[in-house]
Amino acid sequence: MKNQLKQKDERKAKKGMVRDLIILGIILAVMVVLLIEFPDKREPVIDTSWDFFLEMIMILPAVMVLLGLFAVFVPNETVVRYLGKTSGLKGIFLAILLGALPTGPLYVAFPMAAVLLKKGARISNIIIFLSAWACIKIPQEMVELQFLGIEFMVMRLILTVIFVVIMGFIIEWIMKLDDEKGGVKNAV
Amino acid sequence: MNVTAIVINAVAIFSFLIAFLKDREKAKKSLKIAGKSFIRMLPMVFIIIIIIGLLLGFVPPxxxxxxxxxxxxxxxxxxxxxxxxxxxxxxxxxxxxxxxxxxxxxxxxxxxxxxxxxxxxxxxxxxxxxxxxxxxxxxxxxxxxxxxxxxxxxxxxxxx
Structure with a gap:
């Protein structure tokens, strides 16, 4: 079962890679045509691309190593186990931390969130967890620091944490309100 | 190389060393995952840097x-x-x-x-x-x- 799932994931990754390569081919062709048509733009375009490439290549391997370490040493099961039984301020803190640590795209987190909901975890914590997973990832913050500077990164991080927590409570409140109104129908 | 890049690389190397001392097999596995994701991301990296180059070169501020x-x-x-x-x-x-x-x-x-x-x-x-x-x-x-x-x-x- 798990093997099958892995194979499916790998097939999906391969398909995505092919799609990306096709897009890359198209965009490369567009660039070549444009640069032939406008020779005076050659230098600025190539210089800019090269600068950004250097900046990325200096950090991407390191970021990938960190992502790989998180993936192996913080398995999803651990996250579900911890988040399922906490509440209060500690719950909020843990939801952010556990969302920020592990890896993978957002769609990996949805099934985990579904399991947690069934287990009876607080809705607010699930929302906070999902949002942290989406936009407070530690490796992401590092890349943000590299490209946008410390002020931008720290400010956005603080604001995101504050508003994500507020959003968690708003959604929990709306869901509960609806449940009370919907009664038996929604409870099923 | 700027300070941020140095810090990130140092953190990565340090973390990997700790992981390696703790569990060699797991550390190797994470390096493999890292390599795979890096290769998987490369086409997108090139797409983005070309778009950035064209954007800054052709579209006036x-x-x-x-x-x-x-x-x-x-x-x-x-x-x-x-x-x-x-x-x-x-x-x-x-x-x-x-x-x-x-x-x-x-x-x-x-x-x-x-x-x-x-x-x-x-x-x-x-x-x-x-x-x-x-x-x-x-x-x-x-x-x-x-x-x-x-x-x-x-x-x-x-x-x-």
């Missing part, structure tokens, strides 16, 4: 700043927020793209809105989210995320 610059107002912020919500690119690549927009005349507010909606909201993954969490919760999360992304962006623009 006045044009960009007209749409999403300081004087464009809330409409520009909303437009780029929607663009971020619709786009499906790895979050890691949103930052260089945001930096290039900033360089070419976009406002801090616009760039913050773009990055925040891009990471928080997933239109492409919405069907899956609905399937796993239910329509109500998924729509609420994405909808309210958009609102708070715009609020975060406006506050950032006001402070920075």
């Amino acid at each position: 006045e044009e960009i700043s007209k749409f999403i610059g300081d004087q464009s107002g809330i409409v520009g912020v909303l437009i780029i927020g929607v663009a971020g919500a619709l786009m499906h690119i790895p979050a890691l690549l949103a930052f260089p793209l945001g930096a290039s927009l900033l360089e070419s005349g976009a406002s801090v507010t616009a760039v913050a809105a773009f990055i925040t909606t891009l990471t928080m909201i997933g239109m492409v993954t919405l069907p899956l989210e609905i399937k796993e969490l239910g329509k109500r919760m998924a729509l609420l999360r994405n909808g309210i995320s958009f609102v708070i992304a715009i609020i975060i962006a406006l506050i950032m623009g006001a402070i920075l």
Whole structure:
């Protein structure tokens, strides 16, 4: 079962890679045509691309190593186990931390969130967890620091944490309100 | 090499060494995963840097700043927020793209809105989210995320 799932994931990754390569081919062709048509733009375009490439290549391997370490040493099961039984301020803190640590795209987190909901975890914590997973990832913050500077990164991080927590409570409140109104129908 | 890059690389090497001392097999496995994800991401990296090069080389800053610059107002912020919500690119690549927009005349507010909606909201993954969490919760999360992304962006623009 798990093997099958892995194979499916790998097939999906391969398909995505092919799609990306096709897009890359198209965009490369567009660039070549444009640069032939406008020779005076050659230098600025190539210089800019090269600068950004250097900046990325200096950090991407390191970021990938960190992502790989998180993936192996913080398995999803651990996250579900911890988040399922906490509440209060500690719950909020843990939801952010556990969302920020592990890896993978957002769609990996949805099934985990579904399991947690069934287990009876607080809705607010699930929302906070999902949002942290989406936009407070530690490796992401590092890349943000590299490209946008410390002020931008720290400010956005603080604001995101504050508003994500507020959003968690708003959604929990709306869901509960609806449940009370919907009664038996929604409870099923 | 700038300070940030040095720090990130140092953290990565240090973390890997600790992991390696703790569990060799697991450390090797994570390195393998890292290599795979890196290769998997490379085409997208090239796509983004070419787009950045063309953007900065061909689109005059006045044009960009007209749409999403300081004087464009809330409409520009909303437009780029929607663009971020619709786009499906790895979050890691949103930052260089945001930096290039900033360089070419976009406002801090616009760039913050773009990055925040891009990471928080997933239109492409919405069907899956609905399937796993239910329509109500998924729509609420994405909808309210958009609102708070715009609020975060406006506050950032006001402070920075």
